């Protein structure tokens with residue numbers, strides 16, 4: 105029997121009962137659609153998180169004072185251990201390591217910033233010129249911190265967009281003076297509005313030279329050293345060398361923690377991928393349910409079509425031919441259902457993408473392919489029993505009206 | 507052509523053995539026209555199903571065209587049915603959703619014959635039974651006699667050497683029955699071996715050989 109004829113005969117039977125065909129197809133569609141839209145959501149969430157990480161800088165290595173002895177404990181707050189401070193000299197030394205693209209020392213604190221009668225609390229970032237590029241910040245007006253030796257406490261500052269708006273309104277802030285703590289700083293630039301990134305809002309920050317921040321906070325130490333490696337491949341190497349260098353500089357004591365963005369990112373990536381797989385898998389269960397429906401309907405169909413099956417056998421159809429007919433029938437329904445499901449899933453993903461524009465909701469190709477394959481496989485698998493029953497029908501018995 | 511050696515067939519019904527056929531031996535030559543007659547339940551259909559390879563004997567041997575077909579597997583017997591045997595049934599057994607032409611074409615489809623050739627052969631077959639104008643009619647649009655003629659055209663589509671008809675006129679009025687028998691006899695005259703189960707004495711009289719059955723046994727076998 106020709107394949108095309110098998111398909112034509114099977115299709116004829118399906119077309120004969122459009123409602124039955126449509127209902128089973130719909131069950132399959134819902135299953136496939138659910139898989140598609142749920143994995144799209146999961147992938148969207150993953151994409152969102154990865155994007156957030158990328159927004160704070162790429163190939164980023166962060167040095168934190170103190171040793172994380174056990175995972176989970178916050179570094180630097182371990183009691184009973186004297187930790188050496190991270191210093192500006194440490195940062196300068198790190199900058200000389202090979203494969204380091206840029207280094208920015210960082211001090212963070214809260215301070216009152218005032219201009220005339222206007223004032224407010226701001227997050228003060230003490231750093232150096234490379235911070236702009238390392239942290240992927242965007243400049244609004246003027247210049248960022250001037251390059252130069254990191255120990256120069258030049259009284260200049262760069263304002264976050266919200267601070268600028270509150271202190272200067274529509275006036276030009278460049279060249280203006282503000283008071284931070286007991287010192288006066290000249291505004292040399294502003295940051296473009298960026299909003300929240302990984303829980304930190306640069307709009308409410310003020311950036312000043314790290315040496316000035318150390319004087320303001322009266323501390324010789326650093327909060328962090330941010331390092332950007334030359335490319336992703338260099339990250340592990342830079343990390344190792346940084347650790348070795350700082351150990352050397354700290355009298356052989358390994359008293360800093362170096363975290364790479366890659367490691368954190370990989371963890372998030374794993375968690376979110378697992379989550380996507382989980383919801384996709386749960387949705388795929390509905391494909392099994394649709395499969396059971398196919399089996400049930402096909403069993404009824406075999407019982408109803410006994411005479412036709414007997415006739416086909418009398419006309420020379422082998423058991424193999426009969427089985428193929430029923431399997432193709434189930435396969436056709438499942439394929440139609442899967443196609444409908446993909447359309448349904450894509451439509452739902454599109455709508456969700458409109459509702460949550462910040463999430464990059466696009467169904468992953470692997471999920472679409474897996475859902476379609478699972479649907480067709482489930483259809484064929486569950487049709488196996490009915491098809492086998494049809495193939496084994498006793499032709500003589502099926503043809504007599506007993 | 508047909509050699510049946512002490513063929514028997516038992517059916518298990520509950521915990522009872524029903525002996526539908528008791529050691530029947532038959533020899534049939536190519537081109538014969540045979541009427542099988544006997545009371546209901548005497549084993550006529552069981553015998554015909556065995557001859558048509560729709561069923562297997564519980565004991566004995568069957569050889570067809572000089573080949574022992576007793577132990578053929580499912581696929582092989584399907585092939586023999588397709589290539590050598592045509593069936594005509596009391597209840598026509600046309601597929602309701604297929605038109606006359608498509609019903610006639612079914613054995614050709616199962617045999618994997620190309621659509622173009624199928625079309626040609628179906629047109630000829632329908633012309634042979636005088637139904638060329640009804641090619642695109644559904645079974646529900648045809649009369650009993652027309653349905654049986656479509657079924658005969660279908661049975662003949664693979665040019666089988668053996669034509670088996672189980673009460674082909676059982677569902678038709680006398681005049682239509684005669685017409686249908688005329689078509690079958692015409693095929694016999696062109697060389698097909700024709701075996702007909704019938705309760706109709708008139709048809710029995712027209713056959714050249716009559717086999718009488720009772721209680722699973724052949725009780726008479728007369729030729730004219």
Ligand SMILES: Nc1ncnc2c1ncn2[C@@H]1O[C@H](COP(=O)(O)OP(=O)(O)O)[C@@H](O)[C@H]1O
Nearest residue numbers: 501517519524526545546547548549550551552
């Ligand atoms: N599939 C079957 N299962 C059980 N008994 C059967 C079956 N087929 C036939 N029989 C029994 O075998 C006997 C012969 O049946 P059958 O050949 O159909 O008779 P006929 O065609 O002469 O009326 C009957 O008693 C019938 O009940």
Ligand SMILES: [Mg+2]
Nearest residue numbers: 550551552672
């Ligand atoms: Mg009978």
